[in-house]
Amino acid sequence: MPRISSDTLWELAAAEVHSRETGGGEEDGGGEDGGESVSERTVFLMGSKAGGKTTILLRCLDRDEPSKPTLALEYTFGRRARGHNTPKDIAHLWELGGGTSLSDLVQIPISPVSIRSLSVILILDLSKPNALWGTMEKLLQAAQDQLEKVFSLAQQGQKTKSGTKHQTSVHSAARVLPKDFPDRELISPFPVPLLIIGSKYDLFQDFDSDKRKVVSKTLRFIAHYYAASLVFTSIKSESLMSKTKSFFSHLAFGLDRGKTVTSDPTKPLIIPAGFDSFTQIGSPPTSDVDITSLHAKNPKDLWKKVYERVFPQENTSEQRELKDPAKDPRYSEPQIDAMRVQKDQELDQYKRNAAKSWKGLELDT
Incomplete structure (x- = not known):
């Protein structure tokens, strides 16, 4: 009996998913009979430790079950029918636990198979502003590094493989912004669609108004800089969770995310990608800080220095999960x-x- 390598099944599974995503094969429903194909998307959730990621995910999936702490990296899926007697679209959902301590696990959900339909959701705990920037920076950098590695591998694969279908699938994975996107030449778009969720707004709304303004304006800047959508939410507010769910469903199933836009810092922010600008955001709130004394390398670095003057950041680099x-x-x-x-x-x-x-x-x- 011939010996079968241990990764053969994985390779077959990856090839099958890739075939479906690129429209190949006879089982995707897109053959001569005119059947509808099943849409499969991947959504990767990461963010603050104990920031409410699991609870938000369960609410967005309409699952009435208690949430449990995420041990490391967990997978689930969601399905949604487009109509009566139609195929159900599938969303592959990955959730990273442990805050920044397990950021090296991003290589599992961010893979050559997933990038063509991948979106990222970053959930930041608004009630802990002193850990917010460090969490955001490390997780986004880890995800971005992995995305660049995967895109590089995909491009190398193009040189060794021929076929129009393969080349189209790789090129379509790269995110392209519309020409009329605000500040298009000044921003650094995240490689895939990105949604930033500020959680625990019910606690955040009790903060001092000046501190709320600093957090809100900073997150607006970050979201616009990465061409991301931004929404503040609370699991104690049905209205906010409903709006959050519309953003989630947009990424997971391609549904309309709604047209609500709220940029007032005294209210929960709801700003879809492309509906903000640096002019509207304004300069960093520096009432107690002399900007000229801050030696910043670029606008993002300037915002970071101002933010950290108001909220000195906790050290997140050594926050490894020590529990057995x-x-x-x-x-x-x-x-x-x-x-x-x-x-x-x-x-x-x-x-x-x-x-x-x-x-x-x-x-x-």
Whole structure:
């Protein structure tokens, strides 16, 4: 019997998904019979630790179930029928847990198979402004680095493979802004559609008005700089969750995201991509800061320095998850846990015996 490599099944699955996304094959419903094809999109959620990512995702999917802390990287999916007796569109949904501590896992949802239909949602906890910029910066940079790596691999693949269909699918993955997009020459668009969600607005609205203004204007700048949509929400507000769901459904299923625009800092922000501008946002709120004293390399760096003067950032680079999942009572397995304890004891005994033997060897020497 011929030996089958361990990744053969993965390769076949990846090829099947790629075939469906690029319109190939006979099972996509797009053949001569005129059937409708099934749309498959991928949405990757990341953001602040304990920022409400899972709860927001469940609400957007209309799932009435309690949320649990995300251990590392979790996958689920959503389906939506376009109409009666029509195929159901599928959204592949990935959620990264742990805040910034597991940012290297972005390589799993951001892959050559997913980029053609990929969107990213960044959820930032508005109630913790001192961790907001660091979280945003590290996660977006990790995602962007992985996207650039995947795009580079895709371009290299073009040089070794022929075929119009393959080339079209790779080129269509790159995000192209309309020519009339505000400040098109001054911004740095995120490589794929990006939605920034400010969570826990119910707590944020009780902040001092000046501090709310700093956070709101800064996030408006960041969202516009990356050509992203921005929405503030709270799981305690049905109205805000409804608007958040429309943005989510736009990315996951291609539905209309609505036409509501709110840029008043005294209200929850709702700004679709392309509906803001640097002129409307204005300059950084620097009532207590002399801009000339800040040695910034570019506009984004200037906003960062002003923001960090108001909200000194916590160190997020070392916030590794130190808890051992094997000792978490939520994942208790009595028989396995008992065997684990026994093996740990055997390991400790082995270490003690080994230490004694090495000490004796040193004395003999």
